[in-house]
Amino acid sequence: MTERKNTTNPTGLTTAEAVQRQKRFGRNELIPKKKKNVLQEILKALSEPMFLLLIVTAVIYFLLGEPRDGVVMLIFVSGMISIDVIQGWKTDKTLNALKDLAAPRSTVLRDGAERRIDSADLVPGDIMLIAEGDKIPADGEILQANDLCVDESSMTGEAEGVWKVALGTADTDGGHWRRDHCYAGTLVTQGSALVRVDQIGKATEFGKIGTNVAGAPEAPSPLQRQTRGLVKLCAAIAAVLFVLVGCFTWLNIPDHQFTDRLIESILSGVTLAMAMIPEEFPVILTVFLSMGAWRLAKRHSLMRRLASVETLGAVSVLCVDKTGTITMNQMTVCDTWTEENKERDLCAVMGMACEPDAYDPMEKAMISYCEGRGLSREFLFGGELIREYSFTHEAKMMGHVWRRGNQILIAAKGSPEKILALCDLNSDERDKAQEKAADMAARGLRVIAVGRMDVGTSGEVPASLARCRLQFCGLVGLADPPRESVKADILRCRKAGVRVVMITGDNGITAGAVAKQIGMPCGESVTGDEIDRMTDEELQKRVRSVSIFSRVVPEHKMRIVKAFKANGEIVAMTGDGVNDAPALKYADIGIAMGKRGSEVSREAADLILLDDNFSTIVDTIRDGRRIYDNIKKAVGYVFTIHIPIAFSCLLAPLLKVNPANLMLLPIHVVLLELIIDPTCSIIFERQPAEQNVMERAPRDPKEKLMRAKGLFRSILQGLTVFASSFGTYYTVLMADPAVNAPVARAMGLSIIFLSNILLVLVNSSQTDFAFQSFHRLIKDKVMWAAFAGTISMLVLLLYTPLSAFVKLAPLTGPEAVAVIVMSAASVLWVEIVKLVKHLRKN
Secondary structure, rough: OOOOOOOOOOOEEOOOHHHHHHHOOOOOOOOOOOOHHHHHHHHHHOHHHHHHHHHHHHHHHHHHOOOHHHHHHHHHHHHHHHHHHHHHHHHHHHHHHHHHHHHEEEEEEEEOOOEEHHHHHOOOOOOOEEEOOOOOEEEEEEEEEEEEEEEHHHOOOOOOEEOOOOOOOOOOOOOOOOEEEEOOEEEEEEEEEEEEEEEHHHHHHHHOOOOHOOOOOOOHHHHHHHHHHHHHHHHHHHHHHHHHHHHHHHOOOOOOOOOHHHHHHHHHHHHHHHHHHOOOOHHHHHHHHHHHHHHHHHHHHEEEHHHHHHHHHOEEEEEHHHHHHEEEOOOEEEEEEEEOOHHHHOOOOOOOOOOEEEEOOOHHHHHHHHHHHOOHHHHHHHEEEEEEEEEOOOOOOOEEEEEEEEEEEEEEEEEEEHHHOOOOHHHHHHHHHHHHHHHHHHHEEEEEEEEEEEEOOOOOOOOOOOOHHEEEEEEEEEEEEEEOOHHHHHHHHHHHHEEEEOOOOOOOHHHHHHHHHHOOOOOOOOEHHHHHOOHHHHHHHHHOOOOEEEEOHHHHHHHHHHOOOOOOOOEEEEOOHHHHHHHHHOOOOOEEOOOOOHHHHHHHEEEEEEOOOOHHHHHHHHHHHHHHHHHHHHHHHHHHHHHHHHHHHHHHHHHOOHHHOOOOHHHHHHHHHHHHHHHHHHHHHOOOOOOOOOOOOOOOOOOOOOOOOHHHHHHHHHHHHHHHHHHHHHHHHHHHHHHHHHHHHHHHHHHHHHHHHHHHHHOOOOOHHHHHHHHHHHOOOOHHHHHHHHHHHHHHHHHHOOHHHHHOOOOOHHHHHHHHHHHHHOHHHHHOOOOOOOHOOO
């Protein structure tokens, strides 16, 4: 129970004043954003093993007395570094845009009106409005307070909430932590207030504690650990092969001078090492996760943690609120029940039990219903509101104490079981009311009971609503219709092996009625009271068969999530309140409501749902599966395309090919890297989802990125491309080694170039044929640009003066046809395998 105090509203700063103060005091940040230096990014790129190898190669060319080759190598190295730096810049730009979208926002008074701004733009003197669920962004003095309770445990260590009062209130104490002040980093657990900011950023009490609390580095995800392990393994293998190939090359050219033998041996080893190190893996992860998160944001799903993108595809249980997620959050009063000729009295008491500045959809619907029957806001709230019995999850009811003229009236509303327990009814009247409430609930209505108590002119107001003896006024039935697409979305989830679990504060009958409407299994439900009586082991057994949890408060969500996770499920959980934060944090994917969610829940979540729509959650799971599928495709492609490069560098020395006539020299590996990087990081990232992506069970979160089957497929594809390219090169070379080396090298390199394009089409889908993938991708301008760039680069390398610089020769018509045929044969055999699988299924 709290008292209301009315004060006039301040107007706040003007925009011009705010700009001037920000120039003076800076932004409301503990650690200012640091802009990346281009030179530092270039030096960072140069420290990568691949680029170090390239620079060593260029130096060797200069030592060999071939400055032209060294210069060409350095030009291509500069090009690769530019691509790497630009790609990193674009990725950082995307990530910063996502951070800006997810940045905390505050409501302030600017130019006499309410404005939503980034919390970092707060300045001293701003008037900010805080409410239940907000994380307070700055220190300030409280101008007005309405039932304001703040959790200051992060600052003081005291777990009990602090009830705040307005500045100048007589009972304000003079300690360090003042009750008439709010502090940055603390949480509003109840009520609302107007606060005048006086300290921001490092000057706040939170800032004084130390800027190291601003954030801690996140541990790498399982996917990141896997890729790092693969890169290290390949690097170790490359180091061993570097030595072996160097030794073989040394032995193959005994007639050369010592210095030349040494340099040629090092060049051969360096070329193989460059071919073996799959430095694209970190690029794939960074680009796919950041671009995936950006695409999700454009579809109203804001990922706060990039690593969570990979978890989306593994979600097996989706726990959702009913109101606002499954339903439209547009409550309407559909039915009322009261004594004859008492409808107006029921409406009046119902309206007075609502908040005058209602934000709850149910209360808005009630007030709208009253206005439709001639009871204006002036009539409902024209008296003096002297006390308030606040709603709590335990009480499940609330009330207002009004002074209207000389009379004091208590208006109360809440769940039927709680209100009826306070009413003076005989057994017949109680049974009749309960029967009517059950009938309304069975029709899917949310039932609210209304009661009143006339205190009189000088009677004592009870200390709590539980001590009131109410006169029963009647029942109100409200409906929040399901969203039109929910039924189809539930079916999509069931086909995808994702179990949807409804969690609601409504009773089980109402929840069951809604579940029936949307096609959810609507068997038995478990109530919050039953959960309280269960052990953890008992709850684990119940959640295996129960999909509806009713009369649940946020404290129960944590136990439900734990029970599902103990059963081995990957759980996504929605929430919007302060008390939902622990459950959101504990879930594998915490989903906060962007529209009606609290700042605390949004901060605890992995994903913020910007439109509070169930369909968006399902679409997000689908996109999560697409992203993970595409990462696997890209990693498989990298394995495939590196095999012909590495094996060509390895086999030539074993066959005692003269180092000057090798199929791939370091500069050719660089050229191939120029097409591999954009292919794996851009083209595969843009691949649409497989047609059956939502018709298969969720993936095992413990499965490795490259399973045995996928690895075998990639190796087999790589070996066929290697056999085709190296076989063609070696056959042409052996006809006349002294003359044919540039032609042989050009044919072998061209086969790898063209096979690269075909690999994209063939591996775009594990089930669809290449022509179907081509038809899906035909409108993708980026794909066309990449393919056109690959072919244009090949033409320039073969048919312009550049060919002499890169030690290639133009191909004749028959040679070009042979290259095309060999490229097609080396890749398109996969289509025959797909056809056989398709025929077996049918």
